[in-house]
Amino acid sequence: MTQSVPVLLSTTSVYPEPTAVGFELAAELGYDGVELMVFTDRISQDPQAVAGLARHYGVKVGAVHAPCLLVTQRVWSADPWTRLRRSVQAAEYLGAPVVVIHPPFSWQRDYASKFSEVLASLSARYPRITIAVENMFPLKLGRRRLVPYRPHWDPTRHGYDAYTLDLSHCAASGADAIAMASRMGSALRHIHLCDGTAPGSDQHLVPGRGSQPCEELLSGLGAAGWNGSVTVEVSTRKSGNRTRRAADLAESLKFARDALSLRNIA
Numbered sequence: 001m002t003q004s005v006p007v008l009l010s011t012t013s014v015y016p017e018p019t020a021v022g023f024e025l026a027a028e029l030g031y032d033g034v035e036l037m038v039f040t041d042r043i044s045q046d047p048q049a050v051a052g053l054a055r056h057y058g059v060k061v062g063a064v065h066a067p068c069l070l071v072t073q074r075v076w077s078a079d080p081w082t083r084l085r086r087s088v089q090a091a092e093y094l095g096a097p098v099v100v101i102h103p104p105f106s107w108q109r110d111y112a113s114k115f116s117e118v119l120a121s122l123s124a125r126y127p128r129i130t131i132a133v134e135n136m137f138p139l140k141l142g143r144r145r146l147v148p149y150r151p152h153w154d155p156t157r158h159g160y161d162a163y164t165l166d167l168s169h170c171a172a173s174g175a176d177a178i179a180m181a182s183r184m185g186s187a188l189r190h191i192h193l194c195d196g197t198a199p200g201s202d203q204h205l206v207p208g209r210g211s212q213p214c215e216e217l218l219s220g221l222g223a224a225g226w227n228g229s230v231t232v233e234v235s236t237r238k239s240g241n242r243t244r245r246a247a248d249l250a251e252s253l254k255f256a257r258d259a260l261s262l263r264n265i266a
Helices: 019-029 047-057 080-094 109-113 115-125 167-173 177-187 214-223 242-261
Strands: 007-010 033-037 061-065 098-101 130-134 139-141 144-146 163-166 188-193 229-232
Touching: 007 019, 007 061, 007 242, 019 033, 019 047, 019 242, 047 080, 061 080, 061 229, 080 098, 080 115, 098 188, 109 115, 115 130, 130 163, 130 188, 163 167, 163 177, 167 177, 167 188, 177 188, 177 214, 188 214, 188 242, 214 242, 229 242
Parallel strands: 007 033, 007 229, 033 061, 061 098, 098 130, 163 188, 188 229
Antiparallel strands: 139 144
């Protein structure tokens, strides 16, 4: 019997088109829901407006990605604690069981020093929400490798209650995705399905177009009866038009569902 793992579409996968297009294409292509990227798009910052999109398109919000990118450092607030708290509150309001968060930036010293404590406090206050810390990657500056995250780009070095595994970030960091998933163990609750080819470049390719073990990872989890969720988080900025963008996202959805059921046939 095939394990039913929800496959979501990240609203950032339709960029530079707006959040509403993410819901539209998720409905059109048959995704199980969306992962809301809280971004510079004002609609993405308004839970009530997002709930309206969910109702209009009949697409649920299965995860919320907190605004922790460099370009979203002032979305909602300049305070990272406020952004994290509001992300969890948005997830609660929207009925999304997962919030994706990055490790603190190295310059966010106070936030980083209390990060685990804040996560524990929010988890206790919102027990229906899983806050899953995502693996990141070092940056290359000439011959130097800069680690802009504290305590590390690999969250398993510190240890958290829940993780998001991003396969493009594994490629960018040169990390072994299967080994990282093994270290995450039962705390692996969410996956960003995408691909990449080499360290130093965060490409977010359609799965199967890079060198990451996307199929091996998903098929293994499917066979093991994993009960987390998968989000297709690919870059379609170079698609050129809606038709090609939709084709890339349809291909990604098919890849995910085929891989999850590959070894899990009765």
